[in-house]
Structures are given as C-alpha cells and as structure tokens.
Amino acid sequence: MENESVSSARIKATVSAHVLILDQRLRPDRVKILLARLAYRDHRARKWSFPGGYVDQGEGLETALKREVSEEIGVELVQCRYLETVPLLLIEAPNIGFIFLCDSWKGTPEARSREILETAWVDEETFWQLDREGQLAYPQMREQTRSLGWHPPPSEEPVPVSKGRCIWTRMVLFLLLTLGAVSADAGNSRVLPSEDDESAFEETFGDVRDRLMDAVRALGKAGRKTLEDEMPALKEKAQDALKETERMFKDLEKQIPPPAEQKKTPETPPRKELQI
Numbered sequence: 001m002e003n004e005s006v007s008s009a010r011i012k013a014t015v016s017a018h019v020l021i022l023d024q025r026l027r028p029d030r031v032k033i034l035l036a037r038l039a040y041r042d043h044r045a046r047k048w049s050f051p052g053g054y055v056d057q058g059e060g061l062e063t064a065l066k067r068e069v070s071e072e073i074g075v076e077l078v079q080c081r082y083l084e085t086v087p088l089l090l091i092e093a094p095n096i097g098f099i100f101l102c103d104s105w106k107g108t109p110e111a112r113s114r115e116i117l118e119t120a121w122v123d124e125e126t127f128w129q130l131d132r133e134g135q136l137a138y139p140q141m142r143e144q145t146r147s148l149g150w151h152p153p154p155s156e157e158p159v160p161v162s163k164g165r166c167i168w169t170r171m172v173l174f175l176l177l178t179l180g181a182v183s184a185d186a187g188n189s190r191v192l193p194s195e196d197d198e199s200a201f202e203e204t205f206g207d208v209r210d211r212l213m214d215a216v217r218a219l220g221k222a223g224r225k226t227l228e229d230e231m232p233a234l235k236e237k238a239q240d241a242l243k244e245t246e247r248m249f250k251d252l253e254k255q256i257p258p259p260a261e262q263k264k265t266p267e268t269p270p271r272k273e274l275q276i
Contacts, residue, residue, distance in 0.1 A: 013087075013094035017065040018052030019080060020144065022103040023121055030123055031148055034109055035130075036073060037117040038137055046117065047137040048130055050099070050144075051075070053115075061098050072113040078104040083147055086140050099144055124150045 021034040035048040053068030055061060066077045079102065086097040109119040122130070127145065130136055131152065142152070 011089050011094050013089060013096050015055040015061075015096050015098070016052060017055055017061050017068070017098045017100065018050040019065055019069060019077065019100040019102050020050055020083070020148070021069075021075065021077075021105055021109075022101070022148075024103065032121040032123050033127070033145070033148070034073075034075075034119060035122055035127075036111070036119050039115050039117045044137040047135050048120075049137040050141065051119075062100070065098075065100060072111075072116050073109045073119050074107050074112050075109050076106040077102050078106060083144065097140075101147065124148075128152050 023032040023034065024030075034051060036051045037046060037048050038044050039046075051069045051073055052065055053072065055064040059067075062080055065080065069075050069077055080100040081102075083099040083101045086099060088095045088097065109121075111118050124145075127150065131142060136142070
C-alpha cells in the first residue's frame with residue numbers, strides 16, 4: 001500500500017533538449033545566435049525559440065538534440081556542451097528541459113519541418129527587441145543568454161514582469177487608488193471633527209501616497225537586469241506604507257462616534273369609544 005501511494009504521487013514529465021547555436025564568423029566580438037520561429041497553434045504560435053525538441057524513450061540527450069536539429073533546420077551539431085537544466089513540473093504538461101551550447105556546426109539553417117516557419121540569426125540587440133515585443137516562446141530564454149554575457153538594456157519604460165512577481169505591485173496600485181478615493185472623501189466626511197484633524201489626515205495620506213509612488217516609479221525605471229536587486233527594497237517600502245495605512249485606519253475608527261440611540265416614542269393607547 002505504501003509503494004502504491006508513493007507511485008501515485010509521482011509526476012510524469014516529458015524530456016526535451018534545446019541548443020544555443022553560436023555564429024562568430026563575421027565578427028568574433030559580436031556573437032549571433034540561431035532562433036527558429038514556431039508553427040505551433042498554442043500560445044507559442046509564431047514566436048521564436050532555440051532549436052531542439054523532445055527526447056524519445058531510450059535516447060541519449062545529445063543524440064536526440066542532434067537528431068531534432070538536423071530534422072528541423074538541417075544543421076549538423078559537431079560539438080556541444082551542457083549549459084543547464086530547466087525543470088518545469090508545476091505546469092499542465094510537465095517537462096524537464098536540457099539546454100546546450102554549440103559553436104561548432106555544419107550546414108545552412110533553413111526550415112525543414114512543419115513545426116518551423118523560418119530561422120534567423122540574431123544579435124544581442126535584436127534578441128532583446130524580440131523580448132520587449134513578446135516574441136520569445138519561453139521566458140527562460142532570457143536567463144539562458146546570460147551565459148553569453150547578454151543583459152537587457154536599461155529601460156525608462158515600465159517593464160512587464162512575471163505574474164508571480166507582480167502580485168505585490170498590483171496591490172500597491174490598488175492601494176493608491178483606494179487612498180486617493182478615501183482622501184478625496186475626507187473633506188466631506190463628518191468623522192473628522194476639526195480642520196486641524198482633517199489637515200493632518202490629508203498630510204499623512206499624502207505621505208503614504210508619495211512613498212507608494214516612489215516604489216512604483218522605481219519599479220518602472222528598473223530594467224530586467226536590476227529588477228531582482230530592486231525587489232527587496234521596493235517590497236519593504238510598500239510594506240511600510242501598508243502598515244502605516246492600517247494604523248491610520250484604526251485611529252480613524254476610534255474617532256467615529258457610536259450611533260445615537262433612537263428614543264422610543266411611547267405608543268398612544270387606543271381610544272375608548274364612549275357608549276351612550
């Protein structure tokens with residue numbers, strides 16, 4: 001029974017192998033990598049990926065990689081070296097991907113499979129342009145090019161981040177809107193009894209808004225290269241503002257007078273009819 005429970009909890013995953021094929025023939029100081037445009041019909045449709053594919057049962061990683069690359073784009077990989085493993089086990093179709101690097105190859109890249117629309121050599125600038133346009137099939141590709149010394153250029157525009165990382169920023173933006181609505185209503189509120197209290201209220205909320213806006217602006221100016229370094233400080237700033245807001249709301253609740261008790265009107269006794 002114990003073995004059955006263990007086996008039922010195992011995750012079944014496919015295995016794939018992809019490769020960063022390098023070209024330094026024209027300019028050794030300006031590396032280009034080969035990308036393949038996918039003809040899939042899912043979220044990866046017409047997006048760019050590193051060449052590669054699935055590993056068949058009983059097939060070695062490099063053997064499978066060379067077979068897939070030869071079948072898809074007509075390139076013979078002469079020598080490859082392992083780069084990293086990418087386990088994606090918490091998705092609908094679990095997969096373990098193995099990434100390789102190759103700077104020794106033969107042939108002319110071209111689309112030879114119905115899964116590939118076209119191939120293209122791209123330099124660092126073009127790669128990050130495709131990234132900004134959302135044209136990369138897999139977000140992990142950004143990290144894998146770091147082995148080439150590639151880093152995204154700093155951007156003054158807001159940088160989209162992964163869904164898991166931006167939950168707290170959504171909370172910050174929601175809080176900004178909430179604070180704006182609350183402070184706008186404060187002038188018409190009867191909860192704050194005096195103008196001095198109202199001014200203090202506005203001043204404190206303004207400080208919280210300013211601190212939150214600083215966090216949002218810093219996030220927008222941070223490029224992907226520095227985003228991870230910025231996150232701890234930004235989170236701390238937002239958490240401080242949230243604590244301050246919570247304290248202010250508690251103080252505000254204390255100022256709310258208890259509802260006045262309504263005096264009960266004594267019931268009028270029914271008139272007695274006079275009998276003559």
